[in-house]
Amino acid sequence: MPLRAAIQEFVRDGMTVAMGTGLESCIPFAAGHEIIRQGRRDLTLVGPISDILFDQLIGAGCVARVIAAWVGNVGAGIAYNFRRAVEEGVPHALEVEDHSNFTVALALEAAARGVPFLPTRTVLGSDVARNHPRLREMVCPFTGAKLLAVGAVHPDVTILHVQRSDPDGNAHLWGNLGISLEAARAAEAVLVTCEELVDPAVIRSDPNRTLVPGFLVRAVAVVPSGSHPSPTQGYLNRDDRFYDEYHDETRTREGFLAWLDRMVLGTRDHQEYLERLGEARLRALRPRAPHLAAPVDYGL
Amino acid sequence: MRDSGTQATRRQIMVVAAAREIRDGEVVFVGMRLPLLGFALARALHAPRAIGLFENGVVRDSPPAGPIITMGDPPNIVGALACTTLLDVMGYLQRGRVHVGFLGGAQVDRFGNLNTTWVDQDGRRIRLPGSGGAADIASLAQRTVVIMQHERRRFPARVSYLTSPGYGTGPRWRHAVGLVRGGPARVITSLGVLGFDPESGEMVLESVHPGVTVEEVRAHTGWDLRVSPALRTTPVPTPEELEVLRRFDPEGIWTG
Numbered sequence: 001m002p003l004r005a006a007i008q009e010f011v012r013d014g015m016t017v018a019m020g021t022g023l024e025s026c027i028p029f030a031a032g033h034e035i036i037r038q039g040r041r042d043l044t045l046v047g048p049i050s051d052i053l054f055d056q057l058i059g060a061g062c063v064a065r066v067i068a069a070w071v072g073n074v075g076a077g078i079a080y081n082f083r084r085a086v087e088e089g090v091p092h093a094l095e096v097e098d099h100s101n102f103t104v105a106l107a108l109e110a111a112a113r114g115v116p117f118l119p120t121r122t123v124l125g126s127d128v129a130r131n132h133p134r135l136r137e138m139v140c141p142f143t144g145a146k147l148l149a150v151g152a153v154h155p156d157v158t159i160l161h162v163q164r165s166d167p168d169g170n171a172h173l174w175g176n177l178g179i180s181l182e183a184a185r186a187a188e189a190v191l192v193t194c195e196e197l198v199d200p201a202v203i204r205s206d207p208n209r210t211l212v213p214g215f216l217v218r219a220v221a222v223v224p225s226g227s228h229p230s231p232t233q234g235y236l237n238r239d240d241r242f243y244d245e246y247h248d249e250t251r252t253r254e255g256f257l258a259w260l261d262r263m264v265l266g267t268r269d270h271q272e273y274l275e276r277l278g279e280a281r282l283r284a285l286r287p288r289a290p291h292l293a294a295p296v297d298y299g300l
Numbered sequence: 301m302r303d304s305g306t307q308a309t310r311r312q313i314m315v316v317a318a319a320r321e322i323r324d325g326e327v328v329f330v331g332m333r334l335p336l337l338g339f340a341l342a343r344a345l346h347a348p349r350a351i352g353l354f355e356n357g358v359v360r361d362s363p364p365a366g367p368i369i370t371m372g373d374p375p376n377i378v379g380a381l382a383c384t385t386l387l388d389v390m391g392y393l394q395r396g397r398v399h400v401g402f403l404g405g406a407q408v409d410r411f412g413n414l415n416t417t418w419v420d421q422d423g424r425r426i427r428l429p430g431s432g433g434a435a436d437i438a439s440l441a442q443r444t445v446v447i448m449q450h451e452r453r454r455f456p457a458r459v460s461y462l463t464s465p466g467y468g469t470g471p472r473w474r475h476a477v478g479l480v481r482g483g484p485a486r487v488i489t490s491l492g493v494l495g496f497d498p499e500s501g502e503m504v505l506e507s508v509h510p511g512v513t514v515e516e517v518r519a520h521t522g523w524d525l526r527v528s529p530a531l532r533t534t535p536v537p538t539p540e541e542l543e544v545l546r547r548f549d550p551e552g553i554w555t556g
Contacts (some may be wrong), residue, residue: 023356023386024372048386049432051370072429074370079429086427098417101355101433103388109387121394122439125477127417127462128431137478146478175377177385178356231374240369291378 004269007034009159011043012126014064015264018046018108018155020053021183023175024068024074025233025289027053027192030159030226030270036060037264046108046155048101048179051230052246055079057096059256060264061147065095065152067134069104074137075240080254090253093241096169098128099135103150107134110152112185113139115118117149158187160212163234164202165194169217172209175233181211200283202251206296223270225282308537310490311555312545313509314447315341316537317488318402323446323481324505325349326399327392329437330360330395333522333554334447335402337545339363353392355433357384374458393440397405397483403484407459408446410523411473411501412484414438415459432465443485443529443533450489457523463470467501491517493534502526502542 001009011017017035020027032053035043037109038119042064045054049070057063059081067239072079085094099107102122110118119138124146129135134151138279153269160180165171169192184190197220203210225232229246250256274282307318307431311328311334318338322328324347330339339352340363353358361384366375392398398468399549405414414435419426438444448454466484467473474483483501487494492508505517505527537545548556 022372024370025356025374049429062406068430070430070432076517077429080428083427087425098430098436100431101386102436105385105387105390121478121480122390122436123431124439124470124479125462125465125473126431126435126439128435148478152471175357175383176358176372177383178372179386181385182387231372233374233377237371238369243369287374 001219001221002222003030003034003193003221006221007031007038007103010189010191010218011040013040014042015156016044016046016154018158018183018187020047020050021158021160021178021180022176023178024051024238025052026161026180026227027051027230028226029115029157029230030163030223030273031159031191031193032057033264034275035062036260038118046104046153046182046183048073048104052079052243053251055081056260057263058082058085058292059091059250060260061091063094063215065097066106066108067097069099069101069162073243074192075243078247080250081130082125082217083094084253097133102127104133104151104153107153107178108182108186110247111149111213115152117151119147119149123145126173153186155183155187157189157192158183158190159193160184161193162212163194163222163232163233164196164198165192165197165204165220166200167220168214169212170202170203170210170214171212171217172206174209177211184212184216189218192217193226194220195224195226195232197222225274226270228274228277228285232286234291237287239281239285247255268287308542309555310472310509312537312542314488315545315555316541317493317534318445318447319345320349321400321543322350324398327351327397329351329353329355329393329398329401329441331402331404337548338402339394340548341541345541346454353389355386355389357386357389359384359389359552361379381525387418390436391489393436396442399443400485401437401444403437403446403464404443404448405434405446405464407454407456408448408487409455409459409466410503411468411470412446412487412496412503413459413462414446414464414466415461418461420460427468429452435461435464437541438466439482441481443482443484446484446487448487448489450491450517452522455521467496469499471501475502491520495528497526504528505531509534510536510542
């Protein structure tokens with residue numbers, strides 16, 4: 001399914017959307033940009049850290065609430081749209097539900113396993129846990145110890161960028177996983193963008209690598225370099241310069257709007273976005289040499 | 301900045317101090333930049349069997365295959381021992397299997413509490429990115445090492461927001477709030493190395509880097525900083541340590 005149609009059909013105003021679940025890699029930027037182009041509003045975004053994707057959606061006015069451990073620019077530090085929204089209500093007020101990486105993972109894992117909460121020992125005594133809608137102190141029914149209950153987060157949609165998928169959404173991913181598996185299992189629907197669409201036989205040749213089974217997936221869109229500027233192991237390296245340029249250009253609201261016009265609103269789709277980057281820049285980001293895993297033998 | 305009388309920069313002194321906090325065979329929650337170099341240095345010299353965990357799920361026993369800005373960069377995956385999930389490595393932490401975790405922050409206070417969420421600056425509240433995994437490492441590792449620029453605004457008596465727990469308000473605080481272990485062991489700064497007094501949970505200056513005075517450290521600290529009676533000068537990097545550091549950071553990007 002084309003990415004535009006997938007976003008149109010599965011991402012609606014007011015929904016809770018998990019993205020950037022691989023932390024700094026495989027961030028589904030192409031899908032995020034399409035959400036901006038289609039003018040979605042009042043979204044709740046869920047993620048651990050969110051290397052500038054959340055900042056872009058916040059600046060574009062798509063977001064009412066963020067459930068996250070960290071919102072910023074990993075290379076450069078501050079994310080200016082996030083700061084403007086929280087500190088000044090620009091472009092509009094933003095509600096932030098602060099987490100740690102572990103608690104956001106547990107909130108999704110609780111939803112993935114079909115339970116209302118999971119207990120943990122993390123962030124006890126931290127201001128992160130103070131007056132929190134989803135973190136509540138509890139007493140262990142077995143030992144009497146103090147624990148923290150992390151309430152489930154149920155995304156309407158989780159969007160993942162992966163290396164390869166078959167047409168049914170049976171997806172192979174490798175390298176860095178972060179909280180992608182928990183987020184996929186927690187969601188009502190999963191949208192997959194992939195570098196390559198492959199024959200089901202390729203997927204079945206290595207079932208241990210099928211970390212997202214197709215029965216969870218509602219739509220598959222083929223979007224090469226769909227994670228740019230974040231890396232996808234074996235397909236695209238990180239475009240470090242892009243993050244630095246974004247940091248400099250988005251220091252002011254006007255600067256961000258110019259960036260948004262040039263890179264997102266002024267491009268029809270991800271193909272045009274990539275053309276704007278230029279072939280030379282993309283070529284420099286491609287892996288220079290393959291680094292193949294040893295084959296495994298599933299022989300009978 | 302290069303200190304007079306030694307061949308080492310302040311940052312090289314900091315990285316070497318960080319490396320010396322890692323003992324052989326330990327499981328280390330590694331951060332980016334200086335701690336990552338510290339881990340590489342420790343592995344190459346005195347801790348060849350140390351294991352590094354990254355919160356995205358990467359487990360390594362060797363430096364990344366090339367320069368990296370984030371822990372998710374492809375060179376940090378190539379040659380890894382394992383790539384698992386965030387929940388899995390956080391489980392190692394919670395289970396008590398992580399000996400030492402490295403942390404940084406916008407602010408650290410008298411009891412080693414860290415703030416990476418909100419700061420006041422010129423009468424304005426500034427929103428910072430937030431915890432990430434820092435609050436988890438601070439809560440659950442057996443001990444932590446904090447690496448900071450030593451500036452007065454970064455060393456307030458009390459953090460304005462407690463993101464990552466140190467000793468809270470004193471030595472019994474962690475137990476009282478339900479934390480089962482841990483707390484900061486060292487704070488390595490651009491001026492010196494600090495430890496914590498077990499009786500009070502309070503930070504104590506243990507060493508000053510070559511050329512730094514106690515007065516200078518106290519002037520850059522937002523409370524009446526205690527000084528160890530056994531105060532010394534931070535040991536400078538050995539020629540061997542410097543040689544290995546230059547191998548890992550040939551351009552001096554991190555330690556120049």
